[in-house]
Amino acid sequence: MSEAMADVGNQRRHPGTIGEVFWTFLRLGVTSFGGPVAHLGFFRETFVARRKWLSDGAYADLVALCQFLPGPASSQVGMAIGLQRAGIGGLLAAWFAFTMPSAIVLVVIAFGIASFGDGADMGWLYGVKSAAVAVVAQAVLGMAKNLTPDAKRATIGGAAMIIILLVPNPLVQVLAIVAGGVIGLLWLRAEAVVDGDSGVDNAGEGAGDGSVSNGEAARQGFGTGLSRGVGIAALTVFLLLLVGLPVAAAATVDAGLRLVDVFYRAGALVFGGGHVVLPLLDTETVATGLVGHDTFLAGYGAAQAVPGPLFTFAAFLGASTTSGPTGLIGAGIALAAIFLPAALLVIGALPFWERLRRAQAVRRALMGINAAVVGILAAALYDPVFTQGITSAATLALAVGVFIAQVKWKLPAWAAVIAAGLIGFAFL
Numbered sequence: 323m324s325e326a327m328a329d330v331g332n333q334r335r336h337p338g339t340i341g342e343v344f345w346t347f348l349r350l351g352v353t354s355f356g357g358p359v360a361h362l363g364f365f366r367e368t369f370v371a372r373r374k375w376l377s378d379g380a381y382a383d384l385v386a387l388c389q390f391l392p393g394p395a396s397s398q399v400g401m402a403i404g405l406q407r408a409g410i411g412g413l414l415a416a417w418f419a420f421t422m423p424s425a426i427v428l429v430v431i432a433f434g435i436a437s438f439g440d441g442a443d444m445g446w447l448y449g450v451k452s453a454a455v456a457v458v459a460q461a462v463l464g465m466a467k468n469l470t471p472d473a474k475r476a477t478i479g480g481a482a483m484i485i486i487l488l489v490p491n492p493l494v495q496v497l498a499i500v501a502g503g504v505i506g507l508l509w510l511r512a513e514a515v516v517d518g519d520s521g522v523d524n525a526g527e528g529a530g531d532g533s534v535s536n537g538e539a540a541r542q543g544f545g546t547g548l549s550r551g552v553g554i555a556a557l558t559v560f561l562l563l564l565v566g567l568p569v570a571a572a573a574t575v576d577a578g579l580r581l582v583d584v585f586y587r588a589g590a591l592v593f594g595g596g597h598v599v600l601p602l603l604d605t606e607t608v609a610t611g612l613v614g615h616d617t618f619l620a621g622y623g624a625a626q627a628v629p630g631p632l633f634t635f636a637a638f639l640g641a642s643t644t645s646g647p648t649g650l651i652g653a654g655i656a657l658a659a660i661f662l663p664a665a666l667l668v669i670g671a672l673p674f675w676e677r678l679r680r681a682q683a684v685r686r687a688l689m690g691i692n693a694a695v696v697g698i699l700a701a702a703l704y705d706p707v708f709t710q711g712i713t714s715a716a717t718l719a720l721a722v723g724v725f726i727a728q729v730k731w732k733l734p735a736w737a738a739v740i741a742a743g744l745i746g747f748a749f750l
Contacts, residue, residue: 338407340415347419354629361396369403387675390688393589393664394633401668424630425637429653431624432641435617449746450623451711453739456724457626458707465696474510475693478502482697495602496591498694506690507683550673557670560663564590577646585636585659598695601702612643619710627739636660716750
């Protein structure tokens with residue numbers, strides 16, 4: 323049987339429909355507050371425990387893969403589930419339904435901020451920006467606990483943080499991740515990898531929720547009906563866009579193409595997803611004058627208060643650009659561009675993952691990469707989050723209060739951000 327005929331046969335085995343994928347993910351898109359770790363918990367409850375679309379072992383296998391890839395891991399898990407259930411149409415339906423609710427809200431907020439200028443003198447903005455400090459601080463501490471638990475990995479993370487603070491450049495961030503992988507491969511021994519991972523050492527966005535076991539996953543697969551030829555084609559497109567977009571943007575000096583390039587690279591080069599995309603987006607949008615500092619941090623704070631993936635922050639930035647495509651067009655370009663690498667990588671990697679994930683060398687490299695990710699996020703906590711968010715004793719006090727409310731009183735991030743905005747509006 324030819325590869326093309328095999329693909330047709332595999333597609334017929336998809337057990338669901340695009341419609342059921344869309345409505346299931348739409349419900350998740352409007353209710354999944356709490357960030358990527360919570361998203362993975364919601365996904366397991368919905369697709370493993372309740373709907374039984376896949377087994378615990380298959381889900382673990384999928385989470386492990388998406389934590390290994392750059393991009394938003396929880397969104398990639400959703401794309402892969404949609405792909406397995408209803409083919410490429412299911413992947414698109416899962417992404418659209420899970421992403422659009424928060425993207426629409428953030429675009430509306432962007433228009434609201436634009437109608438009041440940059441909003442720099444508004445108390446609610448100070449409140450939201452100070453809350454962002456607490457949210458990112460909690461993310462740094464949580465990731466450090468899971469991903470740098472020993473001296474070697476803490477050293478990798480600390481070195482990455484120092485280098486990025488001293489040389490704030492997107493290329494340096496990518497080099498730090500690559501270096502972390504190489505150092506992990508050469509320096510971290512096999513016994514440092516937990517046998518039958520629970521997701522802790524492999525975590526980028528979904529670490530340590532204790533809901534899945536890779537030991538169990540090793541005995542089960544995740545069928546999508548994709549051939550290796552399709553996977554190679556998707557990975558080829560991914561690399562061609564990664565290399566070709568910067569060249570095309572520079573050659574044509576086209577503002578729209580430049581926007582695609584900025585957000586495509588952000589989605590393609592950020593390991594760990596979630597908050598880790600912050601420093602790259604800041605460098606590519608704020609430092610280049612596309613978006614103002616205050617607008618950037620206000621949007622980032624607002625992104626904590628909506629359900630769905632944090633990468634929908636791109637829609638806010640696209641709608642808020644000061645040059646080139648802006649408004650709805652800019653939001654659409656930015657949103658599609660930042661998620662396109664995730665989709666291509668899911669389609670490209672799934673046909674090869676079963677063999678790759680068993681390699682001890684890959685797992686050691688991933689440990690080093692995750693440690694470097696912690697350092698990148700720690701650097702972002704200082705600049706721009708702290709330097710822009712803490713402007714007075716009052717904003718520092720509010721940030722401390724939000725941090726305690728989240729860590730000790732278990733207040734959800736979205737509720738903490740809304741509360742901080744209201745306090746800022748009333749008192750700052």
